[in-house]
Amino acid sequence: MDFNKMIPELSVFDINKTKKFYSRLGFKIEYERNDERFVFMSFQGSQFMFEQIHDDGWNTGELSYPLGRGINFSIAVEDVEGIYKLVKTLNFEIYRELTRNQYQVNGAEETQIEFLIQDPNGYLLRFTN
DSSP: OOOOSOOOEEEESOHHHHHHHHHHHTOEEEEEEGGGTEEEEEETTEEEEEEEOOTTSSOOSOOOSSTTTTOEEEEEOSOHHHHHHHHHHTTOOEEEEEEEEEEEETTEEEEEEEEEEEOTTSOEEEEEO
């Protein structure tokens, strides 16, 4: 397996709940360290590491819900509308509905189809094409 140059490692409240949530979205467990309550997951080229919060972690302050305030993770997918339908089927709460947005990129206008959900820890996930 190739590792991306940057891989977010997210502190989570419950590793099992997090694994279940991401697995239902189609993320694959690449490997786990059960004794450390850690899992490495991938999805269509995106990679995340998750570790359950513990006292000797790398946390710089108090962690409370929602985690990741001020950040959203943009996840490029092959079929954003298909993922959106899956999320609706799973009855996951939608943070921002499926929309077409225009963004300026190097002087040109680009269209993205995207929607946002929150994971069980409060992290925002923006699925886009």
